[in-house]
Amino acid sequence: MPEDIPEDEGEAASSPSKFDVERLAKVLSLVAIPIVVAVLGWMIQNRLGGENIKLEYVKLAVSILQKPSSPDDPSGLRDWATDILNQNSPVKFNEKTISQLKSGEINLSTLKGLIAATNNGSSVTVSPDGKSVAVATTRNTVEIWDLATGRQVFSLRSNTNLVTSLAYSPDGRSLYAGSQDDTVREWDVATGRELRMLDLNAPVLALAVSNDQKTLVVRTADSHLRVYSTSNFQLLTDIKLESVK
Incomplete structure (x- = not known):
């Protein structure tokens, strides 16, 4: 006959720990934000035409780069926004400016x-x-x-x-x-x-x-x-x- 398992231990064995839940939530957030950005970009591209598309992408990039850099930022998000901004600039940014934008040293608020x-x-x-x-x-x-x-x-x-x-x-x-x-x-x-x-x-x-x-x-x-x-x-x-x- 199987041994009785304490109720608390049974719940712990059958459900993820608090640590696992937090880790899973963080992973999902890292995945979700770039997807949201991609979906917004898709919506913009299908809603507008011509040069307006570039302008809307620039606005989206600036909205990301307006926020102060934080350790909680999804990996690569500021890099993506900086690259979009640079690609649509009439004159390309120098390496120092790109580095400052990606690190958050330049404030676009x-x-x-x-x-x-x-x-x-x-x-x-x-x-x-x-x-x-x-x-x-x-x-x-x-x-x-x-x-x-x-x-x-x-x-x-x-x-x-x-x-x-x-x-x-x-x-x-x-x-x-x-x-x-x-x-x-x-x-x-x-x-x-x-x-x-x-x-x-x-x-x-x-x-x-x-x-x-x-x-x-x-x-x-x-x-x-x-x-x-x-x-x-x-x-x-x-x-x-x-x-x-």
């Missing part, structure tokens, strides 16, 4: 303003050192934001029409802004002061600064590609794009 500005903007560019970002808004202004704090540093106001394109100089000291008001303006990044203005007699569609910082290339709505000296805005080359085969 106040980055909501930047996201709002990007929603209403037509052009975004990240500084060469990865510390700031410039955003063109529908208010005909250019806003410079600090990526480490998420705070606006400057709001540059002088354009009379929409700013369509932005480019930092390779040394990060100047910011060039092309606009539908037919101008390119150069701004001092350190002071927010307008340095010079170039009048092109046609709306600006795109611009870029050469790696040696000696030339500024501007594409305009009249199908011209113009190359200027950055030292004095002297026209060096004027190419009619329709003639290029």
